[in-house]
Amino acid sequence: MKTPMPSKPVLAPTRRNLLLTGLAAGAALAVSGLTPGRALALTTEEASRLIDSVVGDINSAINSGGSEAQMFSKFERIFARYADVSVIARSVLGVAARQASSAQLSAFTDAFQGYIARKYGRRFREFVGGDIKVNQARQVKNFYEVKSTALLRGQSPVEVVFLVSDRSGSNKFFNIFIEGVNMLASERTEIGALLDKRRGDIGALTRDLRSLG
Amino acid sequence: MSSLRKATLWSGRLAVLSTVLLLSACARPEAPGTIRDPYESRNRQIHEANKSLDRGVFRPVSTAYGKSVPRPVRTGVSNFASNLSLPGAMINSLLQFRPGDAVQNGTRFLINTTVGLGGIFDPATRMGATKVDTDFGETLYVWGMREGAYVEFPVLGPMTERAMVGRAVDFAMNPLRPLANSEERNVMTGTGVLRGADARYENSDLVDSVLYESADSYAQSRQIYLDSRRHKLSRNQETDYFDPYEDPYEDPNAQ
Numbered sequence: 480m481k482t483p484m485p486s487k488p489v490l491a492p493t494r495r496n497l498l499l500t501g502l503a504a505g506a507a508l509a510v511s512g513l514t515p516g517r518a519l520a521l522t523t524e525e526a527s528r529l530i531d532s533v534v535g536d537i538n539s540a541i542n543s544g545g546s547e548a549q550m551f552s553k554f555e556r557i558f559a560r561y562a563d564v565s566v567i568a569r570s571v572l573g574v575a576a577r578q579a580s581s582a583q584l585s586a587f588t589d590a591f592q593g594y595i596a597r598k599y600g601r602r603f604r605e606f607v608g609g610d611i612k613v614n615q616a617r618q619v620k621n622f623y624e625v626k627s628t629a630l631l632r633g634q635s636p637v638e639v640v641f642l643v644s645d646r647s648g649s650n651k652f653f654n655i656f657i658e659g660v661n662m663l664a665s666e667r668t669e670i671g672a673l674l675d676k677r678r679g680d681i682g683a684l685t686r687d688l689r690s691l692g
Numbered sequence: 693m694s695s696l697r698k699a700t701l702w703s704g705r706l707a708v709l710s711t712v713l714l715l716s717a718c719a720r721p722e723a724p725g726t727i728r729d730p731y732e733s734r735n736r737q738i739h740e741a742n743k744s745l746d747r748g749v750f751r752p753v754s755t756a757y758g759k760s761v762p763r764p765v766r767t768g769v770s771n772f773a774s775n776l777s778l779p780g781a782m783i784n785s786l787l788q789f790r791p792g793d794a795v796q797n798g799t800r801f802l803i804n805t806t807v808g809l810g811g812i813f814d815p816a817t818r819m820g821a822t823k824v825d826t827d828f829g830e831t832l833y834v835w836g837m838r839e840g841a842y843v844e845f846p847v848l849g850p851m852t853e854r855a856m857v858g859r860a861v862d863f864a865m866n867p868l869r870p871l872a873n874s875e876e877r878n879v880m881t882g883t884g885v886l887r888g889a890d891a892r893y894e895n896s897d898l899v900d901s902v903l904y905e906s907a908d909s910y911a912q913s914r915q916i917y918l919d920s921r922r923h924k925l926s927r928n929q930e931t932d933y934f935d936p937y938e939d940p941y942e943d944p945n946a947q
Contacts, residue, residue, distance in 0.1 A: 659923020672908035
């Protein structure tokens with residue numbers, strides 16, 4: 480059976496209508512695209528300024544000429560001040576974080592902060608005598624990407640990218656990429672393997688983490 | 693070289709190239725940021741063998757090389773080997789439709805081969821002609837071939853299937869190889885190995901920490917290789933960042 484079709488449907492979209500709706504939607508997208516900072520309290524300048532301070536502190540730490548232990552404690556302070564350690568710690572633990580008690584989680588986060596400061600302090604220590612410079616910042620999704628370059632003596636420059644967000648309540652970085660190598664993903668792999676070796680025992684992992692990194 | 697040998701060489705290259713095109717046509721699509729490792733158990737065995745090789749041979753040899761040969765000499769040897777890779781890189785840049793890169797490497801090759809005394813010195817970098825590091829694996833990426841599975845290759849280490857095909861083609865298509873006699877070919881291979889030893893020595897802290905201090909050195913090498921290879925191919929333009937605020941329990945590699 481055939482459904483009767485009106486010769487000129489009133490509500491069916493015509494080519495002209497479609498074009499107009501398309502244009503309107505496009506214009507709406509363009510307008511919202513023009514004001515990407517609206518929904519965010521943090522701006523590109525603020526994100527860039529935050530990393531300027533981070534990089535300034537890293538530069539002074541690596542060129543301070545102190546002992547390794549002194550340098551590591553400087554890095555831990557930089558980390559505590561500028562990084563969203565709690566979201567990083569939760570993310571590297573993954574599902575294990577959901578099962579942990581809040582006391583376990585905060586003990587882990589504390590141990591993790593020292594571990595990551597030692598580990599990345601060692602990486603940044605290789606930049607001794609060099610200088611890190613912030614190049615550009617831009618918005619990606621609802622956070623910011625801040626690109627910097629470590630200029631090293633007698634070596635090709637190394638790209639260091641920081642991702643910055645204010646969703647913790649204050650402006651903090653939550654990931655670092657050194658030449659594309661992703662801190663969050665590498666630590667997720669590492670912490671996951673450490674946890675597997677301890678049969679998922681977060682307490683044991685937290686204890687051991689204090690001497691690792 | 694006899695014309696017959698030339699002909700067989702070229703037909704060999706054509707065979708490699710057509711295999712590559714066939715492979716790229718059959719390649720399966722995959723999501724970005726993910727790890728595809730269907731050969732994991734075999735890869736892990738090879739990884740352990742590679743680690744023993746590093747511990748027993750490569751690490752001690754590169755340490756001895758680094759400690760006994762002064763850095764300027766090592767840098768000169770590495771520069772020489774790197775300079776010899778430029779003609780191949782130029783061909784790849786052209787195949788990638790990046791003539792600017794080919795010109796940059798060409799300029800570099802001319803300057804360093806002449807003023808840089810056969811490539812031992814690198815005046816080109818100071819003159820602005822820095823090296824554009826590329827390979828046939830990148831050409832395949834530009835042509836749209838998928839990355840393929842992760843493989844750890846004996847001796848050569850971490851690779852993707854696409855990069856592995858690229859290595860084979862680069863080796864077969866090196867324009868300098870047919871021009872060189874057997875002694876020159878040995879020099880090319882030898883300086884290439886020393887360049888690797890120099891890199892192992894100069895980055896030994898990082899390499900040692902990944903291979904000998906991480907809880908799962910196989911997974912860690914895989915992570916680092918894939919991150920840096922993808923970063924290089926995207927030419928520092930990635931936007932596909934994992935957002936831990938959306939779901940902090942999610943795996944950054946399984947989005």
